Amino acid sequence: MNFELNKALLILERTPSVFRSLLQDLPPGWIHENEGEHTWSPFDVIGHLIHGEKTDWMVRTAIILGNDPGKTFEPFDRFAQFENSRGKGLEALLAEFDTLRQENLRRLRSLQLSGEDLQREGMHPELGPVTLSQLLAAWVVHDLGHIAQVSRVMAKQYKSEVGPWTQYLTILNFDPEE
Amino acid sequence: MNFELNKALLILERTPSVFRSLLQDLPPGWIHENEGEHTWSPFDVIGHLIHGEKTDWMVRTAIILGNDPGKTFEPFDRFAQFENSRGKGLEALLAEFDTLRQENLRRLRSLQLSGEDLQREGMHPELGPVTLSQLLAAWVVHDLGHIAQVSRVMAKQYKSEVGPWTQYLTILNFDPEE
Numbered sequence: 001m002n003f004e005l006n007k008a009l010l011i012l013e014r015t016p017s018v019f020r021s022l023l024q025d026l027p028p029g030w031i032h033e034n035e036g037e038h039t040w041s042p043f044d045v046i047g048h049l050i051h052g053e054k055t056d057w058m059v060r061t062a063i064i065l066g067n068d069p070g071k072t073f074e075p076f077d078r079f080a081q082f083e084n085s086r087g088k089g090l091e092a093l094l095a096e097f098d099t100l101r102q103e104n105l106r107r108l109r110s111l112q113l114s115g116e117d118l119q120r121e122g123m124h125p126e127l128g129p130v131t132l133s134q135l136l137a138a139w140v141v142h143d144l145g146h147i148a149q150v151s152r153v154m155a156k157q158y159k160s161e162v163g164p165w166t167q168y169l170t171i172l173n174f175d176p177e178e
Numbered sequence: 179m180n181f182e183l184n185k186a187l188l189i190l191e192r193t194p195s196v197f198r199s200l201l202q203d204l205p206p207g208w209i210h211e212n213e214g215e216h217t218w219s220p221f222d223v224i225g226h227l228i229h230g231e232k233t234d235w236m237v238r239t240a241i242i243l244g245n246d247p248g249k250t251f252e253p254f255d256r257f258a259q260f261e262n263s264r265g266k267g268l269e270a271l272l273a274e275f276d277t278l279r280q281e282n283l284r285r286l287r288s289l290q291l292s293g294e295d296l297q298r299e300g301m302h303p304e305l306g307p308v309t310l311s312q313l314l315a316a317w318v319v320h321d322l323g324h325i326a327q328v329s330r331v332m333a334k335q336y337k338s339e340v341g342p343w344t345q346y347l348t349i350l351n352f353d354p355e356e
Contacts, residue, residue: 001207003339010204011332021196022325026188029179127342134341141340144333145349147200148326154189155322161181162319163312164305171323174352 003137005113013105015143016098019046022150023090031090033157035176042150046093047081049146053100055080057139058107064122064132065111072123108136149176181315183291191283193321194276197224200328201268209268213331213354220328224271225259227324231278233258235317236285242300242310243289250301327354 001007023031023042034041040048060073085093111117118133152171159172166172179185201209201220212219218226238251263271289295296311330349337350344350 001211001335001339003336007205007207010208014199018196018199021192021199027185029185030188033179124342127346130341130343134339134343137336137339137341138343138347141333141336141343141347141350144329145347148329148333148349151322151326151329155319155326157179158181158315158319161179161312161315163308163315164302165308165312165316165319167305169316169319169323171326172319 003118003133005118005136008136008140009105009109011140011143012101015049015147016094016101018147019049019097019150020094022147022154024094026090029157030154033153035153035156039176040149040153042153043085043090043093044081045146045150045153046090046097047085048078049143050093050097050100051077051080051084052142053097053104057135058104060122060135061108061111061132064120064135065117070123071121073125075125152176181296181311183296183314186314186318187283187287189318189321190279193227193325194272194279196325197227197275197328198272200325200332202272204268207335208332211331211335213334217354218327218331220331221263221268221271222259223324223328223331224268224275225263226256227321228271228275228278229255229258229262230320231275231282235313236282238300238313239286239289239310242298242313243295248301249299251303253303330354 023046031042034044055074056076063071063073113132118131118136120132121129122132122135124130152174155169155171159166162169162172201224209220212222233252234254241249241251291310296309296314298310299307300310300313302308330352333347333349337344340347340350
């Protein structure tokens, strides 16, 4: 598929409700366990998505469309959620993510981006020049990647409970470092 | 986590709504594309889950709890959906899956399984003896695995649209044959 803003928005706007369907009202075992050392729980992932709404996607969109000469993005803090989510409940995080995402998509739509806008470039601190269309496509893939991750983390909580089925249920054998 | 029926039910009962949140009202590009030859689209996956509701999980539960001497399961047909889903729309499949799942969980709850029941065994045609608790845990993991798969398949539709971000978005580099 080629990137089209309308089709990207169809995914971005539903991600909060996907996470709500997947995680709402679950007990701690399903939401606070991870895949082992240096991996994230579903709770950590929602905090990470919140930080992205605040500091990544629309902030970088504004840099690309703005008039700063270098147009260089700030590096994204992949660990901010460990501090920011502390003491919060999952329901509060899901609601915060939903509100921030809605507001960001309202702003994105209001920009009425042209095909030319989508080809404008910014400078990623590590990846080099990237277009707005690549940034927005990455936002979509990032959402879907974390939905897959959360499902996998939850599945792994039953790794030792499925007996001989481990060999068929390949998600249990996926190493997050790969 | 140890297997507990109540905690397993919390996942099994929400899977239809997770797929609805993820797939409802999307255009064909998001639901009919796959990851390459011999891989499944999101549409194929929902058909596969429907076939599981009809012929796998609760049918095998009944065999384990029944009085047949061998208690051997029928092999599961992993390709039935290609025939069964033909000509149907995704909305119809999502509704069918939801109805079948609700009915199956109503039956599962009505069995009022004891800890002893959960240790009863059936014979998998390839894996050998498995307990009812392993079957039900596998049902949960199977759901979560297919949620992860569908998210991954959707993400891959933008593989060539994210530019240099491919190297960070590891879901794009996952090979379904692994």
